[in-house]
Amino acid sequence: MNDAVRLPLSGVLIADFGRVLAAPYATMLLADLGADVVKVEHPDSGDDTRAWGPPHAEGEATYFLSVNRNKRSFAADLGDGTSRRRALELVRRADVVFENFRPGTMAKYGLSYEQARAVNPGIVYCSVTGFGSGEGAALPGYDLLLQAVGGLMSVTGPEPGEPVKTGVAVVDVLTGLHAAIGVLAALRHRDATGEGQHVEVNLLSSLLSSMVNQAGGFTLAGAVPGIMGNRHPSIAPYEVYPAADRPMVIAVGNDRQFAALCHGLEAPELAADPRFATNTDRVAHVGELAGHLSRLLERRTAADWFEILTPLGVPCGPVNDLAEAFGLAERLGLAPRATITTDDRPMDLVANPIGLSRTPPRYDRRPPRLGEHTDEIAAWLDS
Structure with missing residues (x-):
């Protein structure tokens, strides 16, 4: 693309403490649109998905590679004083924070929304949880669990009594999309008022919203749908x-x-x-x-x-x-692959599906190796 074109999120710095799928998917979409995403990872193991394989591509888990392009990796052990100081400085300089720890975890490290706002009043702080920060705070937010307790499996399967999960972690993906939308709305508000805010999304609410007509049939008419195989409850054939x-x-x-x-x-x-x-x-x-x-x-x-x-x-x-x-x-000319050639070998990833006529998504950086950018980021934070 033309380097002279300023991308929509150029100049937006995101401190990304997210792991696995929902938050990393959201931050990758924002990185594609120009945001500078610093992915904070534990130096010993990094994001859990670095170990989720097969399949692998030249020794790297394709799960991790699929949702982490256009980011920089900063290795930091938040149990260490120096790492915590640098993490807080990153938050102070950032426009956006993403985190998907269990509620209360970030506070233990001095990085909660209230603590972040104290050093950066304009921060947009996005928390992604499984079941919210109230009564459901202690519940584990795994996609399969959400598909079960959130009702998706009750309408998915070959026959009544045979619930089946979807072939991908669709609840995580949907939640990541909601998180990205919420952050963009909060940035728009901050641009207009100077005020930051706390953006909260959870897997259960995102799933219920995404069940659209099935959920609406229940809230509006009390209809509780069941498994119909591949049939539609309202349309035929x-x-x-x-x-x-x-x-x-x-x-x-x-x-x-x-x-x-x-x-x-x-x-x-x-x-x-x-x-x-x-x-x-x-x-x-x-x-x-x-x-x-x-x-x-x-x-x-x-x-x-x-x-x-x-x-x-x-x-x-x-x-x-x-x-x-x-x-x-x-064949339809939709260009579904994004090829990154900034490394020693080309890497084919799935293209960002958002088409923008003036500021299309970028594909500048391969998914980072663990701690690949730690030295440069640490030097910047210490300056």
Whole structure:
């Protein structure tokens, strides 16, 4: 990118005490947009995810690499007086602090929000917790646990009574996104007023908010949803079906699309069937509809149906693996990879999905090695 372009968060210094996923994901997104993120890690082991493998890329855990680009690593043992002094000085100079320790941990080191605000009244201080800082402060915030107690697994799985977690730690990711939004809002407020503030996000609240229509059905109508496999509680046909060679998805959202689907399947009689005439009818008779569609779709491959149905305006596609998904994004010109070439070897990471016409995300720094920037940061903090 053009070095003369000032990135949106240029000049913003983030003291990042976060570990594992939610906070590091948030700070990576902000680093991509220009923030200077100093990742504070224990000198012996660093971020837990440095040891989370396989898979590895040339000896480094890909889990860690996936959420820590564009950062500098500062090794500091907060139990040591010199490290604590430097950490507090970093907080004094920073615009933003991120931390995701259990509530009360940062206070033990003199780094709580109140202690940070005492030396830096304009600080934006983001705390990421599992269950908040009140009655749930002592509960461990692991993504799998949140998917269970937060209701996500109650609507995810092949059959009633068979709950399944998602294939990634989606609660952490969603919480990281909420944290980044909260910090940006607080920075905007500080720019206008000079006032810093405490931003608090937790995994449970983030999950409940992200369950959108399912959560809204409960709060508005008292409806408690259950596991429906790949079916949708309010739309049909909207699930996975067997094609001749592999599973595929049909995601029909209205009656017009359903008529087009029936035309493409050479079964116009389905669109005229009173059981399937409207979306409400189709939801009421979803099992019968699935039987008809499965028999029709098994006549051709998923790729064939994609070619036939897509031009008709029917949302559909095969169930891809990740290699196929990246291939699709590349064919569509979405540039899903971010290549960093500032080290001895190029490193392909997943691109930041935010497109900005004037100030696109940067990919300047590979994920740091543990303590890689300690000397330069320590010298700056001691000056």
